[in-house]
Amino acid sequence: MPGKTLYDKIWDAHVVDQLDGEAILYIDLHLIHEVTSPQAFAGLRTHGRKVRRPDLTLAVADHNVPTEGQALGVAKVADEEARLQLETLARNVKDNGIEFFPMGDVRNGIVHVVGPEQGRTQPGMTIVCGDSHTSTHGAFGALAHGIGTSEVEHVLATQTLRQTKAKNLRVTIEGEPAPGVGAKDLALAVIGEIGTAGGTGYVIEYAGSAVRALSMEGRMTLCNLTIEAGARAGLVAPDETTFEYLKGRPSTPKAGGWEMAHAYWKSLFSDPDAHFDREVVIDAAKIAPLVTWGTSPEDVVPVTGKAPDPAAFATPDKRAAVARALDYMGLTAGQPISEAKVDVVFIGSCTNSRIEDLRAAAKIAEGRHVASGVRAMVVPGSGLVRDQAEAEGLDAIFTAAGFEWREPGCSMCLAMNPDRLEPGQRCASTSNRNFEGRQGRGGRTHLMSPSMAAAAAIAGHIADVREYL
Amino acid sequence: MEAFVRLDAKAAPLPLANIDTDQIIPKQFLKTVEREGLGKGLFYDLRFDEQGREKPDFVLNRPEYKGVGVIIAGDNFGCGSSREHAPWALMDFGVKCVISTSFADIFYNNCFQNGLLPVVLKADEVETLMAEAKGGNHVMTIDLAAQSVTSPSGKAFHFEIDPIRKTKMLNGLDSIGETLQAGPAIDVFETKRALALPWLEGA
Numbered sequence: 016m017p018g019k020t021l022y023d024k025i026w027d028a029h030v031v032d033q034l035d036g037e038a039i040l041y042i043d044l045h046l047i048h049e050v051t052s053p054q055a056f057a058g059l060r061t062h063g064r065k066v067r068r069p070d071l072t073l074a075v076a077d078h079n080v081p082t083e084g085q086a087l088g089v090a091k092v093a094d095e096e097a098r099l100q101l102e103t104l105a106r107n108v109k110d111n112g113i114e115f116f117p118m119g120d121v122r123n124g125i126v127h128v129v130g131p132e133q134g135r136t137q138p139g140m141t142i143v144c145g146d147s148h149t150s151t152h153g154a155f156g157a158l159a160h161g162i163g164t165s166e167v168e169h170v171l172a173t174q175t176l177r178q179t180k181a182k183n184l185r186v187t188i189e190g191e192p193a194p195g196v197g198a199k200d201l202a203l204a205v206i207g208e209i210g211t212a213g214g215t216g217y218v219i220e221y222a223g224s225a226v227r228a229l230s231m232e233g234r235m236t237l238c239n240l241t242i243e244a245g246a247r248a249g250l251v252a253p254d255e256t257t258f259e260y261l262k263g264r265p266s267t268p269k270a271g272g273w274e275m276a277h278a279y280w281k282s283l284f285s286d287p288d289a290h291f292d293r294e295v296v297i298d299a300a301k302i303a304p305l306v307t308w309g310t311s312p313e314d315v316v317p318v319t320g321k322a323p324d325p326a327a328f329a330t331p332d333k334r335a336a337v338a339r340a341l342d343y344m345g346l347t348a349g350q351p352i353s354e355a356k357v358d359v360v361f362i363g364s365c366t367n368s369r370i371e372d373l374r375a376a377a378k379i380a381e382g383r384h385v386a387s388g389v390r391a392m393v394v395p396g397s398g399l400v401r402d403q404a405e406a407e408g409l410d411a412i413f414t415a416a417g418f419e420w421r422e423p424g425c426s427m428c429l430a431m432n433p434d435r436l437e438p439g440q441r442c443a444s445t446s447n448r449n450f451e452g453r454q455g456r457g458g459r460t461h462l463m464s465p466s467m468a469a470a471a472a473i474a475g476h477i478a479d480v481r482e483y484l
Numbered sequence: 485m486e487a488f489v490r491l492d493a494k495a496a497p498l499p500l501a502n503i504d505t506d507q508i509i510p511k512q513f514l515k516t517v518e519r520e521g522l523g524k525g526l527f528y529d530l531r532f533d534e535q536g537r538e539k540p541d542f543v544l545n546r547p548e549y550k551g552v553g554v555i556i557a558g559d560n561f562g563c564g565s566s567r568e569h570a571p572w573a574l575m576d577f578g579v580k581c582v583i584s585t586s587f588a589d590i591f592y593n594n595c596f597q598n599g600l601l602p603v604v605l606k607a608d609e610v611e612t613l614m615a616e617a618k619g620g621n622h623v624m625t626i627d628l629a630a631q632s633v634t635s636p637s638g639k640a641f642h643f644e645i646d647p648i649r650k651t652k653m654l655n656g657l658d659s660i661g662e663t664l665q666a667g668p669a670i671d672v673f674e675t676k677r678a679l680a681l682p683w684l685e686g687a
Contacts, residue, residue: 031673032666037648039666041673043684051567053517064660067670070685079515096515103517140684147566147590161590163568165597165659173663175670179646211502212560215589245563247589268683276683311502332558336501429565431511438534448564450506452529 018286020183021250022218025158025283029141031175040178043140043157044071045170046126047113049104050078050431051145055168056107066111067174073135074108074115076101077125079431082394082421085119092118097432111171124397124423127151127365131235132399134264138253138280143170148365148447150241154234155261156253156283158218161242181247182292184217185285188225190299195481197375198233199367199445199464201225202240203305204297207315214246217293220285221251225299231260232371239366240447243312252284304480307449307462308352309340314449316352318467318479324348343451344459345439353477355461359442360391360472361454362418362465364428367445368396370403372465376445377409379469379483385417386475392419392434394426418472430455443471486599487656488628491580493553495624496543497617503557504564505591509573522569523576544577554624556583556614561602562591571598581626583633585610596649599656601626603633609641628654 032039079097092098108115116123130136136152142159145167152159234251241249261267268276303317325337362376385391393413395401410420427434428446438457445468449460470478513525538545561584571594581601595602616635625634634640
């Protein structure tokens with residue numbers, strides 16, 4: 016019998032029942048938030064159903080919370096619809112006995128920052144959430160992916176999900192990245208290489224020396240962006256870096272349990288003879304700091320590069336798509352990308368709002384100042400990240416440099432709260448999607464790493480972080 | 485969930501690739517606790533200008549496409565956010581079928597939870613349908629039992645679909661009720677899990 020991939024192993028360990036082509040898969044951790052859960056709870060009520068395992072469910076308020084004045088409480092949230100969603104979540108979790116970190120609680124924050132931070136995310140688990148960036152948790156060697164609200168309801172009622180198995184794709188990133196090149200650049204390089212639909216139907220396992228060398232924060236950034244390559248989930252096999260991160264977190268196993276868990280976690284890797292349906296190999300040394308020029312995360316270019324010329328593309332459809340993206344982005348064909356002047360800089364989101372991200376940005380900001388006319392904001396991923404950053408004095412560095420230091424939440428990544436771009440504004444953003452209108456109608460988003468975003472804030476235009484190291 | 489058996493409806497061409505769920509239903513419409521009423525936000529930035537006026541050129545605003553039931557779109561339809569508001573908005577607007585060469589994974593799953601049929605055809609077939617949908621008669625027939633799409637001129641194309649999903653769609657089955665029938669198997673799994681991985685209990 017051929018060996019198994021890490022994905023095969025986790026899958027097999029969670030099959031409750033196998034129907035024709037479709038498995039009933041047990042779910043170890045279900046994360047919920049205010050935007051994609053209300054209709055699921057309403058569905059349960061309609062059918063007189065209960066939450067099967069409230070103890071395996073954790074709720075946060077992140078998508079539409081304001082990033083200032085959180086201590087005033089939900090009653091003071093100005094947006095009436097957002098307030099109703101937040102109140103609805105509070106009521107649903109109370110009625111069903113689900114643990115909840117409400118807005119203002121220091122443990123609250125972006126769901127994909129909170130799960131790992133609390134130690135709820137552990138290797139070998141199946142983890143779902145009504146949010147596509149659930150792929151983030153794959154950094155721990157957990158099978159984690161986004162689901163729709165009907166599936167949220169299904170998991171609440173049954174603690175299982177009906178799933179068809181995906182194929183195995185291994186992305187191996189070998190070598191040492193150059194200074195100024197980090198996890199975000201590796202992730203954008205992967206998306207640029209395989210395309211935004213390149214991973215559709217696959218679960219990606221990331222391997223190779225460059226992946227092993229990443230911190231847990233870096234691995235989370237890499238797995239987070241897996242969905243932008245079309246793959247439902249990304250995985251990194253757990254190792255000492257993982258175990259070190261997990262030790263002593265509120266929900267990780269304690270003495271006794273730890274040894275058992277540790278022994279199990281160490282069995283979670285792809286066997287040497289495991290079969291992958293597809294393999295992609297990337298040389299980390301060849302990756303430059305990357306930015307996106309267009310309206311799809313696959314539209315990447317080195318910071319030293321230029322906006323593309325539509326004429327250089329093979330098909331009429333592609334030429335039209337590139338022309339449309341350039342027009343939307345307010346760029347001309349062949350324009351050096353570093354000429355693009357920015358109006359707003361956003362450092363935050365489930366992709367890049369962890370302590371390491373803030374340290375990287377602060378290192379560039381320290382002793383410098385945001386260019387005049389640029390609004391730069393830093394939104395920590397959780398209350399605990401914010402506290403940690405303040406303990407390290409990062410908030411002082413940011414505010415001295417002219418950045419706004421805000422309270423945790425999804426914020427301008429998807430602009431459901433008051434943080435959003437005005438039409439035509441250009442933003443250097445550490446988030447995950449540069450879709451048309453994503454950060455506000457008519458807003459123009461360039462995705463990049465936290466240190467690159469900080470450099471753009473200082474320069475007032477897209478800038479090469481290597482000149483600021 | 486409403487069953488999907490056969491649909492005869494106007495089809496609108498939307499020849500753009502990578503139409504993401506942010507475009508299908510922008511963020512400002514996600515602040516609802518209901519499933520209904522999202523049709524007003526469908527393709528909002530494509531349908532309306534900054535003052536909220538209809539853009540007359542956009543296909544769904546043109547009189548000949550009023551009451552559309554099918555959308556024919558470019559590759560990788562529904563990428564991005566997992567928001568089920570996307571299929572809810574399409575259904576609320578009256579769209580019951582989307583035809584493309586490919587769909588993003590989570591959106592594809594979400595469609596089947598709501599009786600919205602995503603049909604995958606080959607690139608040349610989608611192109612043929614797209615061309616016919618631009619013409620005067622653009623009523624298509626989608627027959628799920630026969631797994632076929634028939635164009636106004638009578639060209640018929642076969643599509644593949646997972647047999648379990650097909651049965652559920654044809655009968656409008658609720659998968660939660662079905663899974664709950666596997667309750668005893670879930671009980672057994674949980675007991676074994678508690679013994680083998682005790683640290684996962686009482687987290």
